[in-house]
Amino acid sequence: MRRQILCFSTQITQNNCFKTSPLIRFLSTQEAIDRRYHLFTLEKKRQAEKIGRIEKIEVQYKGIPNDCTLVMNKGISTPYDCARHLSEWHVDTSALALLDGTVYWDMHRPLEENCTLELQNFTVPEPQQVNRAFWRTCSYMLGACAAVAFKDTVPVKLHSFPGPDIRSGSFIYDVDLPTLGDWSPSHQELVTLGAEYVKLIQKNEPLERLEVSEELALEMFVDNEHKTKQIPSIARNNGKVTLYKVGKHVDISKGPMISHTGQIGRVSVVSVHKLNGSTNSDLKQLYRFQGVALPTGVIINHFAFSILTERAKKLNTAKSPISKVTEPEESESIAMKA
Template identity: 40%
Template sequence: MACRTVCQLLQRRLASSAASVRLSAAEERGRRSAVFSREQARQRSLYPRTEKIEVTLQIPGLQGTLLVMNKGLSTPHSCARHLTEWYVTSSALALVDGKPWSLHQPLTQSCSLSLLAFKDTDPLLVNQAYWRSCAALLGQVLQDAFKEDFSVELLRLPEVLVTSGAFCCDVVLDPQLDAWNPSEESLRSLTRGAQQLIHRDLPWEPLEVAPPVALEVFSHSRCKQEEVEEKSAQSPKGTVILYRCGDHVLLSGGPLVARTGLCSQYEVTAIHRLGEGKWGLHRRAQGLSLPLQQQVRAQICRKCFSQCMKHLLDVFECQ
């Protein structure tokens, strides 16, 4: 009994010491990504032998087509590669047995599969995933935008309706920046950062993990640790879904689209002060974007895209 008490005390001291060590933003991103890679490799090792599953396509023109794929390794994106190039480049999200599913999330059993694109008759699920993805991209840009001596704490992504007119990302900046108000040039710089990530066409890699893994990923963020505990308590399986884009790891309230390259015209339009909150001065960054498949339709207003964005924000203020 005494030994157990001593061990618990040592664990608490070690955890406290780890939390007190301040890592640079780059070091913290690298550490989180390394934990993600380690858990990803562990999960893949659970399928040492190739086991086949049957995937039945529920796609117009391919209804009932059967694909034989690899359990725990093949993804909806892998299935798309067995079809035409159009499905590879246009698919943003999948339905697996009727449930929304990331294109890069491995399939673990025989199932039915639909591939969803922005120009589908009912694009609601794709649009919701796109809005979350744009917000996640904005969070990544904000974390990369400031000098290493300034901390940036991403709060949970607010669930904002597509019809609200703007995707949003809540953030707490270093207290040294409490007096900072973003200029037009600052917003343009954030926009350029987002466009660079879009140009790199990075995948959003999903990974379903147990809470201890997620807590290790976010060991230096009290805010994210609370979010992990809440999401795992609400999950029927007691797990949470992490996403990685480049070396940036995040939590999301739902599936994201396949890759950053599906975003097209993207603009960061405003950063509002929400006032003092639990973690400091809360701010809300806002932006608007159009998906790649709707780029041609938007060409007519490319020169005044920024002005259109600002007008929309006046009409649809994000609450």
């Protein structure tokens, strides 16, 4: 089954899409992913070229092994670049940056002015914000896995994910599967989803952040009616929408997120629940995908992890965003790829 969309691009001439003459096309899930990735890459390049003359800023690093001053490039250098000046350990373990003691910053987000910098890992004395970024990233990546796990004959429309709530015991992503009436995944299908997740972790992909205009965001998600309904309310304050990219997957989230996928350790996709309006959703085929994970380096035995898994299987009753993103978060399977 193919997905019918309207293209309004004035830039992607190879797809023969023009703003003045909308053209009806049919995009598969993978084609839609590739299209968003292409637009994201072009916009990131455009913003980089717009910087012009390079200015220097001073970053006062505080932490192990010693405090120091780093001279970096304004609008170009990131906390990740700062970590590279320190050690490989800082690069691998730093999940978030803390600027001026108050602002949590993505590791791959360019620095904009002179600041103090602290690098946050999963063992800092107050890990609440790092844990929230970890949980948020896990939800985001669950959507990325769901988007590619199904066969081409099954349309997949990512809806949204509520803000991270570690106390709930599971990270979640709500997915619209319009052709699957009463789907209940088999054990093998959950294993397939988990395998997609592990593959993404092993690629050690960075979580890249980019702010785009409302117009461009609507163009990037023109194939997904749920996202296009959410974007205007997200852009209401400043006309901008914050996007994240991992690999070729692009999605909406206010962030921040952790540095790279390799910082997620043990993970399991444990259940999929049909919502049936139980979480304020009026969609008939909205499914809640749920999982549980631990950061890299956090090791617990099989029995303890099985307790976490059993808890995470229960329906997470967090409200499903309707008109806006609150994070702005051996036999062959019938529905899913083997």
